Amino acid sequence: MESRNESSEISRNKCAACFRQFNKMEHLVEHMRISYHSVHEPMCGICKKHCRSYESLREHLIGPLPKQECKNIFSIRGCKFCLTILDSPNARRVHQERCQLSGVNAGLLASFANLGLRDNLTIDNGYARGRQVVALACKMVGGGSDGSIDLCARVCLIDENENIIFHTYVKPPIPVTNYRYETTGIRPEYLRDATPLRQVQKKIQDFLCNGEPTWKIRPRGGKARILVGHDLDRLQLEYPAVMMRDTAKYPPLMKTSKLSNSLKYLTQAYLGYDIQTGMQDPYEDCVATMRLYIRMRSQNHTIEDYPLAFDPQNRNNFASWRQSELERMSPEEMFAISRSDYYCWCLDS
Numbered sequence: 001m002e003s004r005n006e007s008s009e010i011s012r013n014k015c016a017a018c019f020r021q022f023n024k025m026e027h028l029v030e031h032m033r034i035s036y037h038s039v040h041e042p043m044c045g046i047c048k049k050h051c052r053s054y055e056s057l058r059e060h061l062i063g064p065l066p067k068q069e070c071k072n073i074f075s076i077r078g079c080k081f082c083l084t085i086l087d088s089p090n091a092r093r094v095h096q097e098r099c100q101l102s103g104v105n106a107g108l109l110a111s112f113a114n115l116g117l118r119d120n121l122t123i124d125n126g127y128a129r130g131r132q133v134v135a136l137a138c139k140m141v142g143g144g145s146d147g148s149i150d151l152c153a154r155v156c157l158i159d160e161n162e163n164i165i166f167h168t169y170v171k172p173p174i175p176v177t178n179y180r181y182e183t184t185g186i187r188p189e190y191l192r193d194a195t196p197l198r199q200v201q202k203k204i205q206d207f208l209c210n211g212e213p214t215w216k217i218r219p220r221g222g223k224a225r226i227l228v229g230h231d232l233d234r235l236q237l238e239y240p241a242v243m244m245r246d247t248a249k250y251p252p253l254m255k256t257s258k259l260s261n262s263l264k265y266l267t268q269a270y271l272g273y274d275i276q277t278g279m280q281d282p283y284e285d286c287v288a289t290m291r292l293y294i295r296m297r298s299q300n301h302t303i304e305d306y307p308l309a310f311d312p313q314n315r316n317n318f319a320s321w322r323q324s325e326l327e328r329m330s331p332e333e334m335f336a337i338s339r340s341d342y343y344c345w346c347l348d349s
Contacts (some may be wrong), residue, residue, distance in 0.1 A: 045085030100272030147178025
């Protein structure tokens with residue numbers, strides 16, 4: 001009888017999100033306090049387990065130590081790109097063909113190799129319909145005595161329809177000692193009369209702010225544009241973090257070790273095609289980050305009035321002074337008041 005009661009108690013102390021079990025309810029409360037489980041986490045479509053990232057969900061489904069029942073069903077009805085579970089093998093085939101995207105045409109990339117300045121940046125003061133989204137990518141050459149200092153030498157900016165709205169070569173602030181031609185395709189003559197870095201930064205920043213002062217920019221309802229990219233810190237723009245969507249820092253797209261995945265890996269794993277093979281083009285990187293962003297934004301999550309743990313309305317959800325009350329809750333009730341510690345891109349839709 002005592003053994004049965006202990007088993008029942010452990011079952012009651014099981015996290016409703018990640019299914020981790022605890023010996024005591026107070027341990028489960030502490031777990032919920034620091035885990036920030038939410039409806040925005042990647043979730044197994046079979047057992048409904050919540051995972052911190054798509055990488056951990058992938059491990060749960062296909063290995064190296066997967067849950068066998070989920071693995072068996074996923075192998076028949078699961079999409080290997082978005083990790084969705086479909087109703088039948090035939091539905092999976094149709095879905096996966098649509099889910100796997102094609103890379104940018106090689107001929108089109110070749111035509112961009114000698115593309116000079118293209119500037120279609122306009123400030124519309126927010127009159128365009130809906131919040132505008134643009135993707136940015138840059139290619140780096142090397143500076144310093146050994147050429148190891150990354151210097152921005154080429155910038156590309158595209159809209160949501162993958163049209164180029166800005167492209168230019170950039171003159172770095174210090175001498176270039178390694179043009180990294182094998183991967184960048186950049187020659188010394190391309191940078192001789194190029195636009196200085198500070199001018200490029202200012203031009204892009206003005207375009208992103210779209211007539212709104214930087215201090216006034218807010219995440220929702222403003223004029224400023226959403227900026228998508230991978231490792232956006234490299235261009236050193238002075239732009240509010242709340243308006244940036246960085247695929248290198250977005251928790252669902254990071255490794256289980258909480259380190260960043262490369263854009264090359266993310267594109268192959270979640271979009272189904274290869275990039276950065278041979279000579280690289282920033283337009284190709286722009287397209288990949290925009291497609292990743294759109295795929296993450298299209299996630300169908302439950303709508304909550306206050307979805308973030310740091311929203312004022314949620315700050316006391318797991319406060320220490322509520323410990324006794326929380327210990328009387330069921331795991332499901334605790335999950336219902338748990339909120340995400342990151343901004344889910346589905347909230348942009």
